[in-house]
Amino acid sequence: MRDTADQKLVRKLNNNIILDVLRKEAPLSRANLSAVTGLNRSTVSSIIDELIDGNWVRETSFQTDKIGRPGLQLEINPKGGYVVGIEIGVDFLLCLVTDFSAEVIWRKRLQTNPEDGQVAIQQQAFDLAAEAIEFGKKECGRCLGIGIAIPALVDAQNGIVKLAPNLKWENVPLRLIWNQQFHYPVYVENDGNAAALGEYYFGAARGIQDIIYIAAGYGLGSGIIVDGKLLRGNKGYASEVGHMTYDPKGALCSCGKRGCYETIIGPRAVIENVKNLITEKGPDHTIIKITEGGKNAINYDAVVNAAQENDPIAIDALKEVGCKLGLVVSHLVNIFCPKMVILGGALNYAKDFIQPTVAKVVKENALKLCQEDLEITNSYLGQESSVMGVIGLVLENLWQI
Structure with missing residues (x-):
């Protein structure tokens, strides 16, 4: 009995390895897969046959440089299923549908009012997700799961929103609510963490193991990835850079404290x-x-827009935020020594002014050894970073043990 369980475990691990390689390096032949994964050819062929039968992988002809018939290559089957990702922002909803290869095939954004309350916003989100699911079914058949990003302290393991100060939500069992509504696997993640994962899976940080993501919007979100793993900390609430204190006597923050960086960095500031x-x-x-x-x-x-037309007041205001953010990033660089720092959200929109200022301040203040090979760049995925991150979570967990 134990041997059978161990064999199933190994089989599933090998499935994960093959799918991961195909996502990153397809198209590949069976022989190529064997060489890349280190699995023997018979194991690869057996697993590939199962994946083809399950509609997860497909064979395609791919002409090589050699004379003769083109060899059969393998790739992820985009029609293998679809994923719905939704971001519940402070004043908006953003929903994407991707196929199994993580290509976006549908998107929609709606404005919301946080004063409408949790029930009303949840209903708007349900309606939007239902529309997305209907489209996904027509295109790809089966729903593989739903990912939700939200600006909140999130118990990701249990899918509970512990505290969303800007939305005024507290202890909301979001996963349970959405499971009951749609009956699909549901993953809930903090929006900053999700955005970091989005850039790691699909964006500016693909192939990079150590990154810091910071985005300004209604608040100041962040996510940190160390050695290819999301930094969660003891309770799962790590990386709340926006609520580090800048001035204990400063402006009142939505979290109830004064002088958080969130109050001095971002559009409102x-x-x-x-x-x-x-x-x-x-x-x-x-x-x-x-x-x-x-x-x-x-x-x-x-x-x-005024800054782009060389208005000195607009430029000074943006650069002032860049200077303050640069000091935050300098501290984080000294602590985590990342390979890449990604600026997203409203910071990305003003990238011509904020990113160079941040880079200059970091160069002046962070330890030189921690700056070696450091790249400070702008988000590749833009406003869709968080949604793509939770979509990546669904796909990552699909084959997990």
Whole structure:
């Protein structure tokens, strides 16, 4: 009995290895798979036959440089199933559907109002997910799971939102609720962690084992990957960079404390900086002309647009945020010594001004040895980083033991 269990375990491990290699390196022949994985050819062929029968993998002709018939190559079958990923943001919902090869085949974004409350927002999310599932069924047949990203302290193991201060949610059993609604596997993750995973699986950090992801939006989210594993910490709430204290007597944060970095880095801080600079230096600036409504009509998009038109006030406001963020990143670089730091969200939108400033401050403040080979870059996946991260979680867990 024990031998049978061990054989099944080894078989599943080998399945995982083969699928992982095909996702990264396809198309490959059976002989190539054997060479890359170190598994013998008979084992590879047996597993591949099962995967083809299960519609997970498909054979395709691929012309080689050699004379004669093209050899049969193997690749992930995109029609093997679909995954639904959804981000429940503070004031929006973003939903993607990918096929089994993780190609996005459907996307939709909706604006929401956090004041509507948890029940109303959940219903909007259900309706959006139902629309996504209907599309996925037509295209790829079976649903492989649902991933949910949310700006919250998340008990990822049990799928519970412990605290989402900007949404005013607390102790919400999100996985259970969604399981009951749709009856598919559900994975729940903090949006910063999810975004880090998205860039790790599919974006700027593919093939890189040590990364730090930081994004500004309504709050300041982050995720840290060390040795290819998401850093969770003792309770699973690690990487809350936005709630590190900058000034104990500073502005009140949504978490209830004062002077968190979230209050001084991000769109709201940029807008406040611009308003203060206009009060100090006068209203004769491009930013006022763009908004056509005085300084009270200023929004983040207008600031970035004005900066691109060389408005000194807009540029100074963005660079000030870049300087403060650069100090945060310097501390993190000294602690974790990453290969890559990725800036996402609103930071990515203003990348021409924030990223160079962050890089300059890090160069001046972080330890030189920790900076060797360090790359500070912008998000590749943009606004879809978090959703792609939870989609990656579904796919990663599909074959796990």
